[in-house]
Amino acid sequence: MEEGAKLVEKERYQRLVGKLIYLSHTRPDIAYAVGVVSQFMHQPQIAHMEVVCRIMRYLKGTIDHGVLFKSNGHLKIQGYTDADWAGDKGDRRSTSGYFTLVGGNLVTWRSKKQKVVALSCAEAEFRGIAQGLTEILWIRKL
Known part of the structure; x- marks a missing residue:
């Protein structure tokens, strides 16, 4: 949190971060970043919204990423x-x-x-x- 920084529309920020939280269940690569931005749900600032937009751009560029499950012949x-x-x-x-x-x-x-x-x-x-x-x-x- 920066002292005196401008705030963004709280409801929009919360909706976006909520969707990212849901998506992070199948995209562990964004889990940490989403966890960080979710800490600012009550008073989101412009910098926080910029990070959310950056995560969205990352997702747009990595559409084909995800978790793959395959049989490896063991349960180690x-x-x-x-x-x-x-x-x-x-x-x-x-x-x-x-x-x-x-x-x-x-x-x-x-x-x-x-x-x-x-x-x-x-x-x-x-x-x-x-x-x-x-x-x-x-x-x-x-």
């Missing part, structure tokens, strides 16, 4: 995690993310700001690993 579960440390300039909280593959196919993914401020990059990474591991254990139980 793989998970990958990552986290940044104090990546949000506003509240210094870290963002962690993970994705899991079953049989070589992407089945779950998530990127979320951590609930607490991590005191080190190791703490931020461990919190991210814990989230990813929880997801893998849930998939194993299925």
Whole structure:
């Protein structure tokens, strides 16, 4: 948020971001960017609308992208995690993310700001690993 920046039409912004949130279920490549712009739903500024328009232009240029599921002859579960440390300039909280593959196919993914401020990059990474591991254990139980 910039101090004194012009606001845009709130309802239009919310409609666009809502549609992007729905679309991000099948387009994980936009999930993080959509998560960021969705944080400004109550007071969207011109800069935020420009980012939404940039995401729309990206989608227009990548119409043929998506998630492909194919048989690979196994059901091996793989998970990958990552986290940044104090990546949000506003509240210094870290963002962690993970994705899991079953049989070589992407089945779950998530990127979320951590609930607490991590005191080190190791703490931020461990919190991210814990989230990813929880997801893998849930998939194993299925």
